[in-house]
Amino acid sequence: MENYRIDQDKGLEFGIYTLGDHLPNPLTGERISAEQRLHEIIEYAKLAEQAGIDFFSVGESHQEYFATQAHAVVLSAIAQATEKIKIGSSSTIISTSDPVRVYENFATIDLISKGRAEIIAGRASRVGLFDLLGYNLRDYEELFEEKFDLLLKINEEEVVNWSGEFRAPLKDARVLPRPQSGSMPIWRAVGGSPASALKAGYAGVPMFMAHLGGPAAIFKRTVDAYREGARRNGHDPLKLPVATAGFFYAAETTQQALSEYYPHINEGMKLTNGQGFPKQHFAQGADPHNIMNVGSPQQIIEKILYQYEVFGHQRYIAQIDFGGVPFDKIMKNVEIIGTEILPAIRKYTAKS
Amino acid sequence: MKIVALSGSIVGSKTRTAMDYTIKTLQEKYPEVHVTLIDLADYEIQFSDGRNYLEYEGDTKYVTQTIMDADALIIGTPIFQASIPATLKNIFDLLPVNAFLNKVISMIVTAGSSKHYLIAEQQLKPILSYMKAQIVQTYVFIEEADFYRKDIINEDVLFRINRLVEDTVVLTETYTSIREAKEAEYGF
Numbered sequence A: 001m002e003n004y005r006i007d008q009d010k011g012l013e014f015g016i017y018t019l020g021d022h023l024p025n026p027l028t029g030e031r032i033s034a035e036q037r038l039h040e041i042i043e044y045a046k047l048a049e050q051a052g053i054d055f056f057s058v059g060e061s062h063q064e065y066f067a068t069q070a071h072a073v074v075l076s077a078i079a080q081a082t083e084k085i086k087i088g089s090s091s092t093i094i095s096t097s098d099p100v101r102v103y104e105n106f107a108t109i110d111l112i113s114k115g116r117a118e119i120i121a122g123r124a125s126r127v128g129l130f131d132l133l134g135y136n137l138r139d140y141e142e143l144f145e146e147k148f149d150l151l152l153k154i155n156e157e158e159v160v161n162w163s164g165e166f167r168a169p170l171k172d173a174r175v176l177p178r179p180q181s182g183s184m185p186i187w188r189a190v191g192g193s194p195a196s197a198l199k200a201g202y203a204g205v206p207m208f209m210a211h212l213g214g215p216a217a218i219f220k221r222t223v224d225a226y227r228e229g230a231r232r233n234g235h236d237p238l239k240l241p242v243a244t245a246g247f248f249y250a251a252e253t254t255q256q257a258l259s260e261y262y263p264h265i266n267e268g269m270k271l272t273n274g275q276g277f278p279k280q281h282f283a284q285g286a287d288p289h290n291i292m293n294v295g296s297p298q299q300i301i302e303k304i305l306y307q308y309e310v311f312g313h314q315r316y317i318a319q320i321d322f323g324g325v326p327f328d329k330i331m332k333n334v335e336i337i338g339t340e341i342l343p344a345i346r347k348y349t350a351k352s
Numbered sequence B: 001m002k003i004v005a006l007s008g009s010i011v012g013s014k015t016r017t018a019m020d021y022t023i024k025t026l027q028e029k030y031p032e033v034h035v036t037l038i039d040l041a042d043y044e045i046q047f048s049d050g051r052n053y054l055e056y057e058g059d060t061k062y063v064t065q066t067i068m069d070a071d072a073l074i075i076g077t078p079i080f081q082a083s084i085p086a087t088l089k090n091i092f093d094l095l096p097v098n099a100f101l102n103k104v105i106s107m108i109v110t111a112g113s114s115k116h117y118l119i120a121e122q123q124l125k126p127i128l129s130y131m132k133a134q135i136v137q138t139y140v141f142i143e144e145a146d147f148y149r150k151d152i153i154n155e156d157v158l159f160r161i162n163r164l165v166e167d168t169v170v171l172t173e174t175y176t177s178i179r180e181a182k183e184a185e186y187g188f
Helices: A036-050 A073-082 A100-111 A128-133 A137-156 A194-203 A216-232 A254-273 A279-284 A297-311 A327-351 B013-031 B058-068 B086-094 B119-130 B156-184
Strands: A012-019 A054-058 A086-089 A115-120 A158-160 A172-173 A186-190 A207-210 A242-250 A293-295 A316-317 B002-007 B032-041 B073-077 B104-111 B140-143
Touching: A012 A036, A012 A242, A012 A327, A036 A054, A036 A073, A036 A327, A054 A073, A054 A115, A054 A316, A073 A086, A073 A100, A073 B119, A100 A115, A100 A137, A115 A137, A115 B073, A128 A137, A137 A194, A158 A279, A186 A194, A186 A242, A194 A207, A194 A216, A207 A216, A216 A242, A216 A297, A242 A254, A242 A297, A242 A327, A254 A279, A254 A293, A279 B156, A293 A297, A297 A316, A297 A327, B002 B013, B002 B058, B002 B156, B013 B032, B013 B073, B013 B140, B013 B156, B032 B058, B058 B086, B073 B119, B073 B156, B104 B119, B140 B156
Parallel strands: A012 A054, A012 A316, A054 A086, A086 A115, A115 A186, A186 A207, A207 A242, A242 A293, A242 A316, B002 B032, B002 B073, B073 B104, B104 B140
Antiparallel strands: A158 A172
8 A cells, every 4th residue: 555655544535526527506596607616626625634634635627617627737836835735637638648647747746745646546537638639539448458558567667668559659758847756646547347347457557437326335335346456466455555535525414414414416517417406316315325425424424434344445526616615615524524524534434 | 398299110000190190180279389399210320239328429318318308208119029129119219218217108009900909018117117108008100091091091090199188298297396305305
């Protein structure tokens, strides 16, 4: 776990991620400017650091209703604005980028942040960027696999010799600068299906598993598939971290949390995915075994500890800001995490 | 209430004729219902390549978006080679897995032979159920002999279309009000 800068003795890590969505607040119908949204994301990261949160990440999406297309630039600003929180992408769409340029960017962020940068590479759940950036959607799988392999190779080898289908060959190429410790954590983003998790395990790379709702037991299959894939190909699952990521919203009572958060999720998903979130499913989110961490602080603590028991994962990453959640509510959530949730989670999961 | 009347084939006239009757009945009996006809023959629609429907363009985007925005669908389909036409199946393939959640769907089937009667039951209904539709169980099955040029000459077919329209609207109203009452109980 040391290669991935994770100290398990300190217990389950707690992170925050934003997709960088730029959606109207459904309660007011108004949308802040992209400029304000970007500044709020940077401020969000600073507050997360002050609250003692371990990790903060920003996603890449190239379409309407998003503001962090240049997510590496945003992360660079966050690197400058913070001192100790780990920072990463959630995720970097490696399929439609040049792995050399991605590595240069993130190695630079790692140096600016003095060794805090991580890459989470994904395949994109929204595919508009293939047209925008000049790629063929038919190569969806292969583009990812080839470029992700190259990214890993660049991380492991300072001098790279490589050839493939989607990029000019590299001959004795030195990809610079190097990260502070020579390499940096690179994760594979998995959408929750066991098939994709198996590939991550097989490659022996850490898995960042995103999930919406449903019983934790369903996602346990994905985690199991990941570890099984790793074992099958000679990797030790005990050395490979797993992160889970999904909706999070805390309020005084569970009812209040559901009620405040639901319009943002429902309306936000309508605009970005074309379908709202069924209220019936959202109501089930309050169940202690449901993976959606929405509720009172105490209920969320119990849920996260339950998930920890089921998955034995190393990092949980909360998505709070989706769908135009106003900044004062985001601040309130960060405060609840820092004062109530983190201390409890560390108390129960840290070895001391 | 928004209802889309989807005519699922790009050839022939029987399904479209039946859909025209259906829309006329709907408009006469329920003038407050907003009905949109989508005859696939009028659109250039691409094959599904797996992307989210929001990311298609042109006719494909218009047709999928209009269907997604509807409260109910009346699907009209002929039977080709003992199945639904590929054009109609493509519409299903373009949509998300749970596209018909909270939507009511009824069916009108036209066919050259009575031997095709169970095809909607055995091939179309399973697709609609998989996509989470509330199905009006009884469909209208119309044969070649019921048409003369572009008219329906079997009065019983008109009665059945009448009942189908009524069932579609009643089930949509009922289902919507039950769901709304249930959702109100959640208290958020």
